[in-house]
Amino acid sequence: MISLKNRVYIRDLFEHGIVGNEYVIAGWVDTVRVHGKLVFIVVRDRSGRIQVVAKKNLSEEAWRTAKTLTPESVIAVRGVLVESKAALGGREIQAREIEVYSKAEPLPIDIHDHAKTVLAKRLDWRFLDLRNPRNQTIFLVEAEMAKAAREWFISNSFVEIFTSKIVGAATEGGAEVFSIVYFDKPAFLAQSPQLYKQMGVIAGFERVYEIGPAFRAEPHHTTRHLTEYTSVDLEMGFIDSYEDVMDAVENVVRSMVEHGISAYRERVEEYFPNAIHSLPKKIPRITIREAYRLLQSAGVHVEWGEDLSSEAERKLGEIVEKEYGSPIVFVTEYPWNARPFYTMKKPEEPDWTLSFDLLFRGLEIATGGQREHRYDVLRRQIEEKGLNPRNFEWYLNMFRYGAPPHGGAGIGLERVVMQALGLGNIREARLLPRDPERLTP
Amino acid sequence: MISLKNRVYIRDLFEHGIVGNEYVIAGWVDTVRVHGKLVFIVVRDRSGRIQVVAKKNLSEEAWRTAKTLTPESVIAVRGVLVESKAALGGREIQAREIEVYSKAEPLPIDIHDHAKTVLAKRLDWRFLDLRNPRNQTIFLVEAEMAKAAREWFISNSFVEIFTSKIVGAATEGGAEVFSIVYFDKPAFLAQSPQLYKQMGVIAGFERVYEIGPAFRAEPHHTTRHLTEYTSVDLEMGFIDSYEDVMDAVENVVRSMVEHGISAYRERVEEYFPNAIHSLPKKIPRITIREAYRLLQSAGVHVEWGEDLSSEAERKLGEIVEKEYGSPIVFVTEYPWNARPFYTMKKPEEPDWTLSFDLLFRGLEIATGGQREHRYDVLRRQIEEKGLNPRNFEWYLNMFRYGAPPHGGAGIGLERVVMQALGLGNIREARLLPRDPERLTP
Numbered sequence: 060m061i062s063l064k065n066r067v068y069i070r071d072l073f074e075h076g077i078v079g080n081e082y083v084i085a086g087w088v089d090t091v092r093v094h095g096k097l098v099f100i101v102v103r104d105r106s107g108r109i110q111v112v113a114k115k116n117l118s119e120e121a122w123r124t125a126k127t128l129t130p131e132s133v134i135a136v137r138g139v140l141v142e143s144k145a146a147l148g149g150r151e152i153q154a155r156e157i158e159v160y161s162k163a164e165p166l167p168i169d170i171h172d173h174a175k176t177v178l179a180k181r182l183d184w185r186f187l188d189l190r191n192p193r194n195q196t197i198f199l200v201e202a203e204m205a206k207a208a209r210e211w212f213i214s215n216s217f218v219e220i221f222t223s224k225i226v227g228a229a230t231e232g233g234a235e236v237f238s239i240v241y242f243d244k245p246a247f248l249a250q251s252p253q254l255y256k257q258m259g260v261i262a263g264f265e266r267v268y269e270i271g272p273a274f275r276a277e278p279h280h281t282t283r284h285l286t287e288y289t290s291v292d293l294e295m296g297f298i299d300s301y302e303d304v305m306d307a308v309e310n311v312v313r314s315m316v317e318h319g320i321s322a323y324r325e326r327v328e329e330y331f332p333n334a335i336h337s338l339p340k341k342i343p344r345i346t347i348r349e350a351y352r353l354l355q356s357a358g359v360h361v362e363w364g365e366d367l368s369s370e371a372e373r374k375l376g377e378i379v380e381k382e383y384g385s386p387i388v389f390v391t392e393y394p395w396n397a398r399p400f401y402t403m404k405k406p407e408e409p410d411w412t413l414s415f416d417l418l419f420r421g422l423e424i425a426t427g428g429q430r431e432h433r434y435d436v437l438r439r440q441i442e443e444k445g446l447n448p449r450n451f452e453w454y455l456n457m458f459r460y461g462a463p464p465h466g467g468a469g470i471g472l473e474r475v476v477m478q479a480l481g482l483g484n485i486r487e488a489r490l491l492p493r494d495p496e497r498l499t500p
Numbered sequence: 501m502i503s504l505k506n507r508v509y510i511r512d513l514f515e516h517g518i519v520g521n522e523y524v525i526a527g528w529v530d531t532v533r534v535h536g537k538l539v540f541i542v543v544r545d546r547s548g549r550i551q552v553v554a555k556k557n558l559s560e561e562a563w564r565t566a567k568t569l570t571p572e573s574v575i576a577v578r579g580v581l582v583e584s585k586a587a588l589g590g591r592e593i594q595a596r597e598i599e600v601y602s603k604a605e606p607l608p609i610d611i612h613d614h615a616k617t618v619l620a621k622r623l624d625w626r627f628l629d630l631r632n633p634r635n636q637t638i639f640l641v642e643a644e645m646a647k648a649a650r651e652w653f654i655s656n657s658f659v660e661i662f663t664s665k666i667v668g669a670a671t672e673g674g675a676e677v678f679s680i681v682y683f684d685k686p687a688f689l690a691q692s693p694q695l696y697k698q699m700g701v702i703a704g705f706e707r708v709y710e711i712g713p714a715f716r717a718e719p720h721h722t723t724r725h726l727t728e729y730t731s732v733d734l735e736m737g738f739i740d741s742y743e744d745v746m747d748a749v750e751n752v753v754r755s756m757v758e759h760g761i762s763a764y765r766e767r768v769e770e771y772f773p774n775a776i777h778s779l780p781k782k783i784p785r786i787t788i789r790e791a792y793r794l795l796q797s798a799g800v801h802v803e804w805g806e807d808l809s810s811e812a813e814r815k816l817g818e819i820v821e822k823e824y825g826s827p828i829v830f831v832t833e834y835p836w837n838a839r840p841f842y843t844m845k846k847p848e849e850p851d852w853t854l855s856f857d858l859l860f861r862g863l864e865i866a867t868g869g870q871r872e873h874r875y876d877v878l879r880r881q882i883e884e885k886g887l888n889p890r891n892f893e894w895y896l897n898m899f900r901y902g903a904p905p906h907g908g909a910g911i912g913l914e915r916v917v918m919q920a921l922g923l924g925n926i927r928e929a930r931l932l933p934r935d936p937e938r939l940t941p
Contacts, residue, residue: 088902133903133904160873160905161873163901186699206650209647209650220931225728226939237666248666255932261627263630264546272713287666454941457627459604463574464601490700491664491696495683
């Protein structure tokens, strides 16, 4: 039995390993080749790969074990680090002992070339698909982006909250909500922590954030929708205007993209030549009316006073890239009829709102704005949207006992990853994607 | 209009404020007293409180505004910082301008003394309940504990994953699972990320963690159960034994408790005299057989080979406190009949398992162990538990293509907070608790 107590990561052997010393490594068999009295195994752990050579005359037992190995079997190796001109990286391990933890059967998909397998089948075999370093990189970047967002929030006095995902009423309205069988009561899965993060501000935390799941019963089959995604949510009180919220979103998203990519620069450059490594110092901000005009000038049909279609967003991304030299743009002042009841209207022009979307390479990655904090106005807006104020009683109550001016935004983590790396399908950026057809693994 | 651009936190006025300078503060009206030509307002923001005085002869407009203020109204104040022997902390603000954002109606609960209101009503008015600094402290500590856990994970090479909470099959078995209406398919809310975090290890990330919601359809009405809670999950590959997992859990939990409390030491000392500030250098580890014996010697009835009841756990906590001087203890080697199918059995004594619970002040706060990674054994264990291997096909498949020895644990965030602060009810440690009766706010 090989003890894993002193196991070293393979990458460290190349960087700090001492030739002639004995080491323990462990990982997956990347490839295995038998040449008579020699067996060459490439072992892969999450840090890298190294060649292991098992020689009959060095350790007959290790050599016998090596001969029976199959690709993707899991092993530990105790052996001596030596220089080797033939081996990748110039070093290899001469095996003294090999322990097999798990022997792999022939694989159902090609894990070395992800392009050989259609995405649906890759997702069916996700645990194998992720052994491909390209695919693994996506999730390393994603984890790094979440970390960067949190670090920004913490250093800007935001308090992390954990809100309930089981809710008694659909927060964002509409049909796109999943129902739960909750004992004998009707209940739903939260479409966003919207009302709760506002509660966090009003309760006195002033600035709150949450990175957690959000659920949308969208029946769409597109390359950019999921029924469950990770939402990076923030809400901040005592703002002067929704520009303050955009400043925060701009800083969070820049931090996510730049830290996320730079932490794995080499791997990103190798596997995602199309990736965006940095964002402009100042993200352009255009009103939706300017957006209509830009689109109309480019011959795209848009309805004045309506939301932008995803096709219009894509096209706008191209125009902004050309006109402003930026892959990312804030579109502001969306029409009142396209925003939810809690959005603050523009005081002088109440058909428009103090709201924004952030488009990255032509795809909405964030949405936000200032919230209406005046009880009477908020109540009127609920009625204006054809909703019943009675169904929002606890929410409305929050504005009767002292609510500061506030605003916030929700950022779709997988969409940021997708657009930063230039992926073709959001399912690639979700460990276990869910859509109307897919519930497994 | 007062610009909030240069708003300062109240605490900073006491620590770095320059007497004679003008400042902008904003927050809630804690108290207000009218004395003829003087109005005294205590303003509270999330950092602290300061007295504001509005003098008729200094600014008649500010004085008029001040007279109309009600407790919990939200205001901004522009004024000069002055020394004042009568004011708390020896400093106050002389108001030049007061802006009212939101006027509060008379409050439905007493927010200065939480003990005056029963918990159910406090939760109904959670956004007011949290304005009490004691109650707010609970969630500041909770956020700090999550941060401490993440920092430990990151510095120990764990990769953060975001797994799906919508699942196609109940992972932990049993009836305690919520059903979802998922288009035309049966679906459930994840009871834990158990199978997915194992997938993360087997997929090649080797060490993964997730801090996210977990759902249990427990019909219990106790002070320690919630239907939705925050689970701190970890899973690690290439372990020698489940002792490695306990080492990890021990370090994470110690980091959570010690950083969580020390970040708010003053407030914790003021409001939670019963809190535990640090954990022993080495958490004692006793087998469940030793636990049976300790309990039996203390006259507590336990069935040899059965799980511990919550009453037995509570009692064991007391005994361990007395015998070992520790408020926290690992109980190991739970009987096979009390653990799920994926638990590894003790090789020499297969009635017992390589598993553990962590009891903190007599309450289970974490559970974990080594997982069975050998396909044939795992398949047999599924059958032994009376489950159908067909329902676990994708899960079983993971063990056919190379799975390292691995183990992990789940830690209940709210339970750690509850036990560290010495709270009487887990609902106090959850922003928006859910139980069979409560779905709101």
